[in-house]
Amino acid sequence: MSATPKSTPKPPSKATSTPTSMAMAAAPVTVFVPRDSTALAMDAEAVARAIAAEAAARGEAVRIVRNGSRGMFWLEPLVEVQTQAGRVAYGPVRTEDVPALFDAGFLRGDNHPLCHGMTESIPFLREQERLTFARMGITDPLSLDDYLAHGGYRGLTRALAMGDADIVREVTESGLRGRGGAAFPTGIKWNTVLQADSPVKYVVCNADEGDSGTFSDRMVMEGDPFMLIEGMTIAGLAVGAEQGYVYVRSEYPHAIAVLERAIAIAMLAGWLGDDIRGSGRRFALEVRKGAGAYVCGEETALLESLEGRRGMVRAKPPLPAIQGLFGRPTIINNVISLATMPVILAEGAQHYRDFGMGRSRGTLPFQLAGNIARGGLVEKAFGVTLRELLYDYGGGARSGRPLRAVQVGGPLGAYLNASRWDVPLDYEAYAAFGGVVGHGGIVAFDDTVDMARQARYAMAFCAVESCGKCTPCRIGSTRGVEVIDKLMAQPDPAQRTRQVRLVRDLCDTMLHGSLCAMGGMTPYPVLSALDGFPEDFGLPPLPARAA
Amino acid sequence: MQKIAYLDDAAATVSTKAPAVTATAPDAAKRIAAILRARRHQPGALLPILHDIQDALGFVPPDAVPAIARALNLSRAEVHGVISFYHHFRDRPAGRHVLQLCRAEACQAVGADALADHAQRELGCGWHQTTADGAITLEPVYCLGQCAVGPALMAGTELHGGVTPARLDALLTALRQDDARQKPGAAMSDEEVSR
Numbered sequence: 001m002s003a004t005p006k007s008t009p010k011p012p013s014k015a016t017s018t019p020t021s022m023a024m025a026a027a028p029v030t031v032f033v034p035r036d037s038t039a040l041a042m043d044a045e046a047v048a049r050a051i052a053a054e055a056a057a058r059g060e061a062v063r064i065v066r067n068g069s070r071g072m073f074w075l076e077p078l079v080e081v082q083t084q085a086g087r088v089a090y091g092p093v094r095t096e097d098v099p100a101l102f103d104a105g106f107l108r109g110d111n112h113p114l115c116h117g118m119t120e121s122i123p124f125l126r127e128q129e130r131l132t133f134a135r136m137g138i139t140d141p142l143s144l145d146d147y148l149a150h151g152g153y154r155g156l157t158r159a160l161a162m163g164d165a166d167i168v169r170e171v172t173e174s175g176l177r178g179r180g181g182a183a184f185p186t187g188i189k190w191n192t193v194l195q196a197d198s199p200v201k202y203v204v205c206n207a208d209e210g211d212s213g214t215f216s217d218r219m220v221m222e223g224d225p226f227m228l229i230e231g232m233t234i235a236g237l238a239v240g241a242e243q244g245y246v247y248v249r250s251e252y253p254h255a256i257a258v259l260e261r262a263i264a265i266a267m268l269a270g271w272l273g274d275d276i277r278g279s280g281r282r283f284a285l286e287v288r289k290g291a292g293a294y295v296c297g298e299e300t301a302l303l304e305s306l307e308g309r310r311g312m313v314r315a316k317p318p319l320p321a322i323q324g325l326f327g328r329p330t331i332i333n334n335v336i337s338l339a340t341m342p343v344i345l346a347e348g349a350q351h352y353r354d355f356g357m358g359r360s361r362g363t364l365p366f367q368l369a370g371n372i373a374r375g376g377l378v379e380k381a382f383g384v385t386l387r388e389l390l391y392d393y394g395g396g397a398r399s400g401r402p403l404r405a406v407q408v409g410g411p412l413g414a415y416l417n418a419s420r421w422d423v424p425l426d427y428e429a430y431a432a433f434g435g436v437v438g439h440g441g442i443v444a445f446d447d448t449v450d451m452a453r454q455a456r457y458a459m460a461f462c463a464v465e466s467c468g469k470c471t472p473c474r475i476g477s478t479r480g481v482e483v484i485d486k487l488m489a490q491p492d493p494a495q496r497t498r499q500v501r502l503v504r505d506l507c508d509t510m511l512h513g514s515l516c517a518m519g520g521m522t523p524y525p526v527l528s529a530l531d532g533f534p535e536d537f538g539l540p541p542l543p544a545r546a547a
Numbered sequence: 548m549q550k551i552a553y554l555d556d557a558a559a560t561v562s563t564k565a566p567a568v569t570a571t572a573p574d575a576a577k578r579i580a581a582i583l584r585a586r587r588h589q590p591g592a593l594l595p596i597l598h599d600i601q602d603a604l605g606f607v608p609p610d611a612v613p614a615i616a617r618a619l620n621l622s623r624a625e626v627h628g629v630i631s632f633y634h635h636f637r638d639r640p641a642g643r644h645v646l647q648l649c650r651a652e653a654c655q656a657v658g659a660d661a662l663a664d665h666a667q668r669e670l671g672c673g674w675h676q677t678t679a680d681g682a683i684t685l686e687p688v689y690c691l692g693q694c695a696v697g698p699a700l701m702a703g704t705e706l707h708g709g710v711t712p713a714r715l716d717a718l719l720t721a722l723r724q725d726d727a728r729q730k731p732g733a734a735m736s737d738e739e740v741s742r
Contacts, residue, residue, distance in 0.1 A: 041693050041708035073695035210690055212651030218692040250598075250635045251647075251691055253704045288591075289598055291633030294689060308593030308619070310632040326590060368695060370656035375695025398657065407652055443653045443694070457655070461689070 028061035029107045030082035034137065036069030036222050037254040038215070042092060044077035050095040051079070054102050062107065068223020070137030071377030072124055080119055083109035089119040124393055129355060130379045131347075131363050132340045133216075136223050142261055144269055147226040153271065155345030159234045160279045167238035168194050171341070173349035175361025180206055180297070180334030181409065181438035182517075183360075183427045189331065192321035193239040196329035201241035203232050204306065204325055204332040207248040207255070208290050208297040211410025213369040213441030216377060217335035221248065221255035224339070225262035229272065229285060231338035234345055235331050236283040244283065245325070247302050249290040260287050294411075294465040298516045299332045301467055312467045313516045334439070336365060357383035360426040360437075368394045370443035371403075380425075387421040390444060401446040405454070405533065409438025411461055412521035414528035415454060417542075436524060451533035456484045458525040466518060473519025476510040480526065487537060496538055503530065578603050579611050583618040593619060593629055597636055606637045642677040642684040644722045647701045650687045653694035658711075662698045663687075665712040669719060682723055 033039075033048040048064055055062040072078060075091035079101075088109035090101060097114060104112040116122050130136070139146035147153070159167050172187025193201060205228065209217040220228055232244045248256050263285050266272045274282045293311045296302045300314035303325050324330025340362070344352045352362045360382035366389055368375045373395035380389075390396065390403060397403050405415045408425075413436040423429050430437050445454075459480030468474045483506060487499035507523035514520035535541040582599040586592045596615060600607050607630055616623045630636045648663055670678050670685055677684040693699035696708030700715070702722060707714070 037706055038693050038696055038708060041696055041699060041706035076696070209692065212690045213653040213694045214690075215692040215694055251688060251701075254706075255692075288594065290635075291594060291598070292635035292688075293633050305594065306591050308591040308629070309625075310629055369653040370694065370697070372695070411652060441653075441694070443656055445656045449656070454652070454655075457652070461651075465689070 028063040030063045030065055031107070032065050032067045032080040032082070032087065033077060034069045034223075035066035035141070035258075036076075036137075036219060037252075038073050039069050039076040039078070040254070042073075042076040043094065046095050047077045047079065047093050047098065050098040054098050055107075058102060060102070060107060065140050067139060068135075068137045068141050069219060070119065070125060071133065071219065072122065072374070073376040074374045075116065078119075079106075081106055081109055085109070085118065087119045089116040089122060090114045091116065124374060124376070124378070127393075128379050129363050129381050131343050131352065131355065132227075132336060133219075133224075133365055133377065133379045134343065135227070136219060136377070139224065141223050141225055141258055142265060144226065144265055144271075147224075151346060152226055152342070153230055155342035156230050156233055156237075156271070157277075159237050159345050160277065160281065164194060164238050164240060167234065167345070170345060170349045171238070174344045174352040175349075175356070175359070176337065176340060176344065176352065177360070177427065178334060179336035179340070179364065179439065180299075181211075181436070183437070186333060186337055189321055189333070190235070190238055192319065193241075193329045193331050196322055198329050200243075200326075200328045201239055202325040202328055202330040203235045203239070203241045203244040203338075204303065204330055205232055205244065205246040205335055205338050206297065206299060206302055206332055207246050207252075207335050208294075208302060209252070209335070209439070210249060210294040210297045211412075211439055211441050213407065213443035214367050214410060214439050215369075216365040216367055216440065218252055218255050219365075219377060220335050220339045221246075221252070221259045225259050226266060226271075227342055228259070228335060228339045229262060229266050231341035232285060233272065233276065233283045234341045235333070235338060237281060239329070239331055241331065242282045242284065244285045245306060246285065246287045247290060247296070247306055248287060249296075250292055256287055256289060263287065293467075294461075295467045295516075295518050298467075298518060300516070303330070303332065310467070312469045313518070315515060336439075355381035357381070357424060357426050358428055360428070364425070364437070364440045366425070366440045366442055368442050368444070370407075371397045371399055371446045372444045373398045382426045383424045385422050385424055386416065386442070389425075389442060390421065394444065397444060397446040399446045399448075401448065403444055404447040405445045405449050405451060405529075407443040407445075407454075407525065408441070409436030409524075410441050411458065412436065412517055412524055413438050413441070414524045415451065415532060416528065417532040419532075434524065434528065436521070451529040451536035452484065452488055455526045455529040455537075456481060456488075458522055458529075459484060462518060462522040470513070470515040470519060472510045472513035473515070473522070476506055476514075476519060477522060480506055480510075480522070484526075490538075493538070500530065500537065500539065575604055575608065575611075576614075579614060583614065587618045593621070593626070594633075597630060597633075601636060606640050609638050642681050643726055644682060644702055645684045645686060646722075647686045647688040647691070649689070649691050649693070649697065649699045651690045651694075653690070654697035654699055657697045659698040662710060662712060662715065666715060669716065682726055683719065 033044055077093050078089055078091035079093045080087040080089050101112055104110055106112055135150045139150055168190045171190055176186045177183040207217050270277050272285055290296050296305045296311040298313055301311040305311040320330045320332050355362050363379050363381050365377055365379040367377055378393050407413055407415050427437050459477050462477035466473045466477055483502050490496045507527050510519045511523045586596045597607055612623050612626050616626045667673055672678050672685055674687050691699045691701055693708050698710045699708050700710050
């Protein structure tokens, strides 16, 4: 992999001294300023206004399109200019840079210190394998025309001509496994719902993306919402469900707003509703807003919440596929799983299956987060290593210090020291050493991190977010915080060893005795911190070659 | 609302002091009744109802619980149980601006803990508490999905990434200047969201 920033090609750089040529009234220049919420967090709105104002003042004709984000968040706001040769990228653009960009002729794609050349040639983007995120950042998320022009609704169109069992078979053959983190084969889940005998079935999208270090679901909802709508409609056709719900966390107000508008647009255009594109098939979609409970990302807690109750985990069985929402057979899948249906149906199962390794087929949108120089979204086939992602894509720590610990798979995922960074990212390879690929979140920490503090945080987070139904999770997490506190306050090494034994014993109880992953996986970050970074707990460090 | 103190925030305990804002909208009962009429027959109506009420009034007044329970044929305990389960719902008014500071791992990796300490010092209040002037309520949040540009915060529905203590101070000043100009609080305008 050669994703180094230095190799970024630049366009012909002829910063002319006659920047304010008269605009051709007939052909406004298209300028893209993302509306993704990370871009907004970096002031994209003000930049868009500044560009519009500057263009007006200079008499330049521009058409500003609010696209999704390309997922290169360290460059946000990433402004792109459409030229004959393609789109040229400038970023991160701040309002005060705007006049200089006009002076440099950025409307013609001319050079400027913020210019990164053709967007598609930026190594971070060029080296990716974008299947699900193929349109991301290219289109206006709320333009159905854009969506259709870039391959949208090809999957559903094909599905409408197929039998329900054929759609399910296609999904099964794609090898797709649940992208929410549990990695259960999606086709098997769908087949269970298909076989279930019920006049009413549901499709539920789990958009309660609560894992720190993850934002791929958010990007889909904000940047390519029709793809999710199409995927859910395909799911409805496949199992005979006519009603779908998207459960979005309340912390994502922008995603909710975009999704609701996209649903209304799809309804008007006949891609949702009582007679989808004249097929006689019906599918309706509704957005439901969560209320700040992490545990509602667990599928049965989510269903409880949708039904209007506390988000308490249900014991399984019965599986949601048999008795899910309102007691009916229910497909419940993560955003990325459902958003991948359009490409699987459009390109065929084999195309998707050809990516990946072992039993991990296809691609995963990895999310580079935390202390990382180039954070963002990297969709790659399974098999890429953490080291490639952290350095070739991520460029190492944002702080410039050495990376030390990396948490993969969200708050319930293990912290990995450098000895694990060359293991290929694959569900089985990770499970083999107690790691978790999960939803693909990667949170990097530099060498200032205190792993005892992170272990304590994992327990404390579980204490705050536990639904309280099962004892190992509810009580265990609180006891976990206390035992780690005692351990860290203990100067006597013999006493420390005793406390460590208690932590391990408690983790064992939580691992095996909890009802769901909340309590059952909280031990992953705790034990991995203890095993991979013992010196932070006042224990003897690992032998050098293992560290 | 009862909230658990978090992590090493021994000082940040349950907020007991109600903010200075006491005036419940005079037509609150009417608005709640309208929301109940519009929503009660929807499947799983309780969360949408609570969201509507909080969006309309800024919180879910405890004295609305009996009416909600009657409309949905639930016990008051069930309704109260749902309100208290979810961090998002509040049973007392917030300050004019709600500041949600991300405290999760990705933001921790880039200085969120130091920022949180700074925010509490500057505001003179702890988590789930409101500044003495009723301007700002400080809430912890566990991920805003801005994990590549942390530390992140959300003021109302306005997101900010790469927040340093200095940038936080500037933001707080701006929010208070907004107040001085008598602009409405943190309610989400359509324009704000759809931009």
